[in-house]
Amino acid sequence: MEKKKNSVMNIVCIILPVIAVLCIAIGWIAFSTANPRLMPGPVEVFQRFIRTFTNPVARVILPGHIWASLRRVLIGLIFAWIIGIGLGVLVGWNKKVRAVLGSVLELLRPIPPIAWIPLVIMWFGIGEFSKVFIVFIGTIFGLIVNTSAGIKLVDKINIDVGKIFGGNQRQILTEIVVPTALPSIFAGIRTSVSSGWTTVVAAEMLGAKAGLGSLVTKGWQGNDMALVLVAVISIAAIGALLSVLLSKLEKVVCPWNQI
């Protein structure tokens, strides 16, 4: 009897997700047929998706827009990673640096990444550099904070091991402290990727010639809701893809953590 109940439960658990996805699909179709001006239907969105390849928007086809956004995020992130993790290690390791730099960082950190956008646009216009810079400045504080917290949390016994085995300060830092803090550093990297992606989309929505965010704005202003949806779905898909890639990367960088 118990067994039978269990197998019924298993079947229900397989069917329910299908029902859930169907619910969304049906809801979408129902809403779009009732209010075609507010929401395009799935078929329309798909057709619009195909048309982004044949009829380029702003002379760029969809993959071009995706690449424009991705490139900005990646360049900004690489600079933020190098400088942010470097500074984070310094702030976490050296008490004096922590006192001087940490206080300034605490001052700047509560400013949300998106709030930097207007200022950066005023300074550098709406070109490539300003987008990259927004990603950089929007993600660097989180990186510094995560890294320095990870460094500070390193168990004292690990540092003792380094001292006993004759390591100097630099060796202890590079061979023991930084690798020990790597999981928290990686947590910072993961946050920086998702917030960097959001920030670049926001920056593009506020003004850009190409990029997924600019597609959203163009669709919005041109009353082309299907285009908005194509862009939104692409943004979500790329965001999800980035986070999957990142967990794969973490497995390569921290192999001991996966056991």
Place this chain on the structure above:
Amino acid sequence: MAGADLKLLGTDYQIWKKKQRREAGQYYLLCLVGIFCFFAIWQIAVTAGLANERLLPSPLQVFETIIEKFYQKEPDGNTMLVNICASLQVALSGFLLAVVIGIPLGLVMGWFRLAEAFFRPIFELVRPVPPIAWIPLVVVWFGIGLQAKALIIFFSAFVPCVINSYTGIQLTNRTYINVARTFGASETEIFRKVGIPSSLPMVFAGVRVALGNSWSTLVAAEMLAATAGLGYMIQQGRTLARPDLVIAGMVVIGAIGAVLSGILSYIEKRLIKGQKNESN
């Protein structure tokens, strides 16, 4: 003999305390030096003409603008207080809605298999969309009123609330559940008295992220679609080429964000402490 020892220790202790105090004093001094240098370099860079004053106003000028904005409506049409209230109203209503709906949903999803099977796929489909990407859709549906913006904030705060309460309750120690079961607790009782309390720290971490997201998304929402609020103010500052107003807005946004997160920490401390006392 013992008395003499204690006395000796006493003087050593005084020396230690003095040293401790001196070190703490030095630390705070260095903090102040850091902050002072930051503002000094900024101010000097502007007054010495190293930075273009039309792009980067001096800190004193920003400070003046903040004060001025409290009684002057120009150039964006609202005083600072009106902007702050407008922003807080939007952000908090969206945030609270997300907390009220997201946490129970996450807890139920993490505890009951059927709920997980149904809600998880829906949630996973919606989750990767950055909240600001919802803005055009929501604006087309609801206009640019309070409702629309609150809904966008809701999306941004909803995701971390659900994820953290979902994982938090799934991490409940199996032993506690078995103990409760041995003592004859019903399933709903275990959920209420074991599952929920043990997930609280994770839930709070989620609420913290949610608050940060709400405040950050609010700025984006107000920059794209609003007629009042701090985000609107800095956006106006940008179009009118008033960098002092932009930076003033950033300062106020940062300060309010910090205050909100401080309040949350206080509530968290009180709640989790209460839980500890209960278990003792």
Place this chain on the structure above:
Amino acid sequence: MESNMKPKLEVKNITKTFFSDKGAFQAVEDVSFQIREGEFLVLLGPGRCGKSVLLNIISGLLEQTSGAVYFNGQEIHGVNPEISMVFQKTAVMPFKTVQQNVELGLKFAGMDKKKRAEISEHYINLVGLKGFEKSYPPQLSGGMKQRVGIARAYATNPEVLIMDEPFGQLDAQTRYSMQNEILRISAEEKKTVLFVTNNIEEACSLGDRIVLLSACPARVKEIYDLNYLPKPRDIVSKEFLDIRQKISDNTDLAL
């Protein structure tokens, strides 16, 4: 025999007081003893008392409030390359393979890769971890992790080895086999060993001499010479049980 009696390491009138916001706390009070060359000396003390503090002072990780540590007749301060340590919580680096962990001290000393590999191979074989060179510690059991810690300490070829309750975290079964292992290893690699434990039986089966410490603050209560019992010792023989009882009667209760 005469040369065997000269002290390798001497601890003289060591006292350590900690300060905190709550006040002063004395962990070690006026402790003196000597360790002879090639000797396996056990420091036996109850529960959580100043033993680790004392070890950290000898190894140079902590500074004593008063007193001195002499190594080969010279007073020493700070860490010393000739004194190595096996840590209580194993403290092997999870992100380094077994081999990289064992090579840690050699790498810090700037030794080249090939020579390091030779030495680490020898000590990995010695502790019985052959075939696990490329494994990461999270894949290993508690006993195996502590073997890595032991190999790491031996690899730098120090004159003195300090072992801080190395088997404290292991289950009883593994603990027994590790005690036998440490007897075998210390017989193969003649070194001066300072071994700390709170387990009387472990102390009696390993120690050439046993320094019995009191409860907090740690003071020397008595020093027992067990050299008349040949190793490996029969832990149910009358002599063994007698000395065990004697020490046990003299031990402070740990709470």
